[in-house]
Amino acid sequence: MRRLNQLVTSRWAADLLLWLVITAPLLVPDSGAPRWLLVAAVPLLGVTVIISRRAPLVAAAVPMTLGLMASIELDSASFLLAQVLLAYLLGRRSARRRAPLLLFAAVCAITLLLVPVMPTAALSDWLELLANGLLTFVLPWLAGRYTRQHAELVRTGWELADRLEREQHLVGDRVRLLERSRIATDMHDSLGHELSMIALRAAALQVAPDVGPQGRQAAGELRVAAAAATRRLRDVVGVLREEGESAPLEPADDTVPSLVSRAAAAGLPVAFTDELSPPGSTPLTPMADRAVYRVVQEALTNAAKHAPGAKVTVALRQEGTDAVVAVVNEAAPAGPASAGSNGHGLVGLHERVRLAGGTLHTEPLGGGFAVTARIPVTTGPATTPPRHAGTSQRELALARREVRRTVIDAIWVPMAATAVLLLAIVFNVDSKSRSVLNEDLYRQLRIGDPQTSVEQHLPEYQVNGKGRPDSTPADPPGTDECRFYRTHPEAPTPAYRLCFTAGHLTHKDTVYLVD
Numbered sequence: 001m002r003r004l005n006q007l008v009t010s011r012w013a014a015d016l017l018l019w020l021v022i023t024a025p026l027l028v029p030d031s032g033a034p035r036w037l038l039v040a041a042v043p044l045l046g047v048t049v050i051i052s053r054r055a056p057l058v059a060a061a062v063p064m065t066l067g068l069m070a071s072i073e074l075d076s077a078s079f080l081l082a083q084v085l086l087a088y089l090l091g092r093r094s095a096r097r098r099a100p101l102l103l104f105a106a107v108c109a110i111t112l113l114l115v116p117v118m119p120t121a122a123l124s125d126w127l128e129l130l131a132n133g134l135l136t137f138v139l140p141w142l143a144g145r146y147t148r149q150h151a152e153l154v155r156t157g158w159e160l161a162d163r164l165e166r167e168q169h170l171v172g173d174r175v176r177l178l179e180r181s182r183i184a185t186d187m188h189d190s191l192g193h194e195l196s197m198i199a200l201r202a203a204a205l206q207v208a209p210d211v212g213p214q215g216r217q218a219a220g221e222l223r224v225a226a227a228a229a230t231r232r233l234r235d236v237v238g239v240l241r242e243e244g245e246s247a248p249l250e251p252a253d254d255t256v257p258s259l260v261s262r263a264a265a266a267g268l269p270v271a272f273t274d275e276l277s278p279p280g281s282t283p284l285t286p287m288a289d290r291a292v293y294r295v296v297q298e299a300l301t302n303a304a305k306h307a308p309g310a311k312v313t314v315a316l317r318q319e320g321t322d323a324v325v326a327v328v329n330e331a332a333p334a335g336p337a338s339a340g341s342n343g344h345g346l347v348g349l350h351e352r353v354r355l356a357g358g359t360l361h362t363e364p365l366g367g368g369f370a371v372t373a374r375i376p377v378t379t380g381p382a383t384t385p386p387r388h389a390g391t392s393q394r395e396l397a398l399a400r401r402e403v404r405r406t407v408i409d410a411i412w413v414p415m416a417a418t419a420v421l422l423l424a425i426v427f428n429v430d431s432k433s434r435s436v437l438n439e440d441l442y443r444q445l446r447i448g449d450p451q452t453s454v455e456q457h458l459p460e461y462q463v464n465g466k467g468r469p470d471s472t473p474a475d476p477p478g479t480d481e482c483r484f485y486r487t488h489p490e491a492p493t494p495a496y497r498l499c500f501t502a503g504h505l506t507h508k509d510t511v512y513l514v515d
Contacts, residue, residue: 011053019049022063022082033070033078041066045082052089057099060090064107064137072111072118073128080136087137091144100141104133127423256296260314263300268312270300275317284323288375291356292316292325298349299327299371307332307368322358322374331367435461437485437496442508445498449505454498459485463492469513475499476507484513 023045026038044062052059063082070076090100108130115126211219260272276284276292284292296314303312312329346362349371353360358375441457463469463484469492475482479499487494492513499507 015049015052018052018085019046022049022085025078025081028077033076037066037069038078041079048082048086052086053093056086056090056093057096057103060086060100060137060141061103062086064103064133068107068111068129072114072125074132074136075128083136084140087140088144091141091146092148093144095148097145101138104137108133254293256293256314256316259293259297259300263304266304268300268304269309270312270314273313273315273317275315276323284377287356288323288358288377291352291358291373291375292323294349294352295325295360295371295373296327298346299329302346302369302371303327303329309333310368318377319374321377323377325373325375326370327372328365328370329368432461432486432489435459435463435486436489437487439487442496445505445508447505447508451500451503451505454500454505458483458498463495463513469495472513473497473511479507482507484511 023042026041044066048059048062060083063079063086064074067074067076067079067083070078108126111129112126257272257274260270264270300312300314303310307329310330310332312327315326317324350360353373353375356375358373360371360373362369362371437459445454463486469484472482472484476499479501482497482499484495484497486492487496487510494510494512497507497509497511498505
């Protein structure tokens with residue numbers, strides 16, 4: 001609870017500091033922003049900071065909207081810092097990629113549509129808005145995204161390291177369990193057999209006619225002791241084996257035909273075809289023989305467990321240098337084969353076939369299940385085990401891909417911003433050159449000339465685009481419209497002023513504009 005209180009306090013302190021920083025420029029007079037807008041922005045930015053953690057996109061849109069209200073070029077110094085910081089926090093706190101770009105595209109589209117209806121706006125102003133938006137919104141947002149992606153990559157790396165450490169412990173436990181299983185198998189196959197032979201010999205000695213009473217008594221005690229040792233061995237084997245693993249009941253030299261015969265005798269409907277054992281065929285190596293046996297054994301066990309009553313087909317054949325084992329069970333009479341197995345048997349089977357140099361393929365087939373193995377007849381090198389990307393690896397790859405994407409964005413966006421800025425500069429220079437009224441033409445204009453004939457010789461743009469420039473002097477009394485044109489492309493003032501009344505030129509002079 002104390003830690004939570006400290007966290008909340010630190011967040012409030014950070015938000016308060018952020019609010020003070022982004023509202024500080026509002027105290028500096030800005031000729032481009034009205035005073036009422038600056039006053040209203042102080043509490044509005046405070047609310048924006050409060051919601052910036054839960055709604056960072058909305059918070060980033062607020063200073064942009066205020067900046068547009070102050071200047072269509074989005075270059076108001078009063079809201080520039082707020083726009084940059086909140087755009088950075090948007091990238092730092094939100095993983096959304098499309099929404100910020102859609103917001104920027106919507107602002108650009110709306111202002112482009114407003115340019116023709118705004119009297120003082122020109123296309124060059126929109127190009128400046130586009131360049132300023134890229135520099136003050138998109139670039140800080142990309143910087144925030146990069147910071148967030150880097151932090152996520154570092155965190156994912158530490159999580160992966162922690163998982164690898166835990167997996168190392170699990171692998172150690174698994175190795176110990178496998179070793180216990182090997183010990184149990186050795187004890188059952190060797191000691192159990194020897195104890196059984198001792199008990200058998202003791203029983204024969206106990207009934208031998210040439211043994212006296214004391215010898216029979218000793219032989220009986222030996223037989224009882226051997227039987228007790230066998231029972232103790234069975235208990236020890238149960239402890240050493242892995243949980244759920246049964247002792248190997250079949251002899252080590254058991255064959256596939258005898259295995260299939262026992263399954264058929266137990267009531268399993270199985271059809272068996274053996275093309276590996278005819279005279280003249282290449283004999284299997286011990287490793288391949290045991291692998292073939294294990295494939296058939298595991299497939300029959302799964303068929304009996306998950307599709308009871310279903311017909312099973314076991315086929316052994318040789319294709320080239322490979323022994324092919326195919327075990328297919330049909331759908332169970334009551335429905336499709338069950339999928340309730342934990343899969344450990346198939347995992348072990350894959351490993352057994354791989355160590356024999358072969359491959360194993362399992363798949364559902366017609367409501368049933370098919371197990372197919374290809375095992376070299378002669379001993380071959382173990383195949384490479386399949387590698388499956390874990391969850392942590394996928395997360396790490398995803399984080400790296402996001403970082404690469406952010407880096408790419410951080411490269412092309414500045415290039416695009418530079419191109420747009422250069423385009424705006426070129427367009428601005430071109431519009432200035434098209435707003436210059438030639439001095440000779442100005443002198444040729446006469447008071448009383450028709451407006452239509454005068455307009456044919458006038459430049460395409462005025463001093464500030466197609467609209468009336470700011471801070472112009474009052475029009476002469478009685479005039480309907482006045483237009484202002486540059487006298488020089490590098491300076492907007494002094495300017496030529498032409499005024500029209502009732503469709504005729506009624507006034508012409510040179511005026512000074514407040515730049």
